[in-house]
Amino acid sequence: MPDVFADLVGQDDAVDTLRRAAASAAAVLRAAHLPAPSATAVDSDDDLAALAEADEGAADGGTATAVDPGAGMTHAWIFTGPPGSGRSVAARAFAAALQCVHGTGCGTCPGCHTTLAGTHADVRLVAPEGLSIGVGEMRALVLRAASTPSGGRWQVVIIEDADRLTEAAGNALLKAVEEPPPRTVFLLCAPSTHPEDVSVTIRSRCRVVPLRQPSAAAVAEVLAARDGIAPDVAQWAAAAAQGHVGRARRLARDPEARQRRDAVLAVPRRLTGVGTALDAASALIEAAEAEAAASVAESDAAERAALQTALGAGGTGRGAAGATRGSAGQLKDLEKRQKSRATRAQRDALDRALVDLAGFYRDALTSALRAPVAPVHTDTAALAEAGGQKWAPEGALRRLEAVLECRAAIEANVKPRIAVEAMMLSLWRG
Numbered sequence: 047m048p049d050v051f052a053d054l055v056g057q058d059d060a061v062d063t064l065r066r067a068a069a070s071a072a073a074v075l076r077a078a079h080l081p082a083p084s085a086t087a088v089d090s091d092d093d094l095a096a097l098a099e100a101d102e103g104a105a106d107g108g109t110a111t112a113v114d115p116g117a118g119m120t121h122a123w124i125f126t127g128p129p130g131s132g133r134s135v136a137a138r139a140f141a142a143a144l145q146c147v148h149g150t151g152c153g154t155c156p157g158c159h160t161t162l163a164g165t166h167a168d169v170r171l172v173a174p175e176g177l178s179i180g181v182g183e184m185r186a187l188v189l190r191a192a193s194t195p196s197g198g199r200w201q202v203v204i205i206e207d208a209d210r211l212t213e214a215a216g217n218a219l220l221k222a223v224e225e226p227p228p229r230t231v232f233l234l235c236a237p238s239t240h241p242e243d244v245s246v247t248i249r250s251r252c253r254v255v256p257l258r259q260p261s262a263a264a265v266a267e268v269l270a271a272r273d274g275i276a277p278d279v280a281q282w283a284a285a286a287a288q289g290h291v292g293r294a295r296r297l298a299r300d301p302e303a304r305q306r307r308d309a310v311l312a313v314p315r316r317l318t319g320v321g322t323a324l325d326a327a328s329a330l331i332e333a334a335e336a337e338a339a340a341s342v343a344e345s346d347a348a349e350r351a352a353l354q355t356a357l358g359a360g361g362t363g364r365g366a367a368g369a370t371r372g373s374a375g376q377l378k379d380l381e382k383r384q385k386s387r388a389t390r391a392q393r394d395a396l397d398r399a400l401v402d403l404a405g406f407y408r409d410a411l412t413s414a415l416r417a418p419v420a421p422v423h424t425d426t427a428a429l430a431e432a433g434g435q436k437w438a439p440e441g442a443l444r445r446l447e448a449v450l451e452c453r454a455a456i457e458a459n460v461k462p463r464i465a466v467e468a469m470m471l472s473l474w475r476g
């Protein structure tokens with residue numbers, strides 16, 4: 047029977063750490079429910095002592111458990127790794143293990159099940175909808191996280207993309223992490239612990255769980271074993287997704303995702319002049335916009351309907367006029383949030399396209415160098431090889447750099463169309 051950690055592909059060290067931490071957390075809870083003498087026995091446990099680094103001194107003596115029912119628990123964790131390595135999968139799995147009634151993350155009990163389904167009352171997930179997570183959202187979250195867990199275990203707050211916190215939101219979080227409520231656990235996900243991603247002060251309060259980029263072979267194996275995808279398709283998708291598990295799964299299953307990728311990989315052979323380069327730029331931007339629009343359309347409509355129901359749209363009773371005045375403001379807020387989410391989705395879609403394109407030029411470069419490494423895109427390997435011969439290593443490298451510079455420019459807030467047009471012209475000129 048697969049447990050909650052089964053989806054963490056190629057992350058044996060991290061899974062080992064998390065399993066042990068979940069077991070220790072369960073011991074902390076058992077100790078809190080026992081009379082003082084037994085609690086002392088648990089407090090002296092080696093594993094628990096190691097876990098308590100961040101809370102040193104808090105777990106001294108049997109009476110401490112009565113005062114601080116979370117003593118011995120590490121209250122803040124950071125999951126780091128490249129996109130697709132499974133940061134949020136790891137955070138959710140650990141949250142489930144913390145809420146598991148067996149303390150193991152069995153995957154089948156109500157605690158595991160509701161956490162993974164996103165319906166556990168004591169697990170909150172902050173996913174960035176806009177380009178950053180604001181201070182208002184963070185303050186509200188910190189406040190709610192301080193309440194007593196309704197299920198009697200832990201209040202868990204998962205912050206995906208903690209690198210997208212605004213500075214003010216980071217400070218609000220820091221306060222909570224510095225003096226965590228006894229039963230609250232914060233799980234942060236970020237690309238790395240570099241100060242640009244996570245502030246040094248927050249980092250110093252957290253235990254870090256580093257995740258690796260899983261190998262294509264490990265990704266292919268999980269797609270075949272868990273998702274029932276044919277082994278040859280799984281291998282192709284795992285290589286094309288460059289270690290990104292979610293992307294590999296989408297490529298293997300979603301014909302539209304495959305079509306979009308095909309269109310991106312057709313770009314290099316279409317660049318025959320300035321006109322075609324600018325056309326290719328337009329096509330890439332518009333494809334990203336269309337993909338983003340499709341990905342947010344459903345949730346936008348559902349949110350709008352839910353808000354209208356909550357506001358009692360069409361009501362005529364006492365207070366309906368006041369409600370309507372207030373609701374205009376709330377609808378405006380919702381539209382603002384949805385617009386910022388759409389922008390994020392567009393950037394993410396464009397970035398995926400650029401990563402695919404970079405893979406093509408990387409294949410051209412390794413082929414020109416006769417490097418003994420497997421191509422990223424097996425289906426365009428012949429084309430990349432022809433490019434590599436024509437351009438020589440220098441030309442392939444210049445093109446690869448043009449794609450990477452485009453990604454960096456967009457990340458630095460250059461208007462996507464301008465960055466992509468510049469890239470296409472560089473790719474054409476070589």
Ligand SMILES: [Zn+2]
Pocket residue numbers: 145146147148149150151152153154155156157158159
């Ligand atoms: Zn369970």
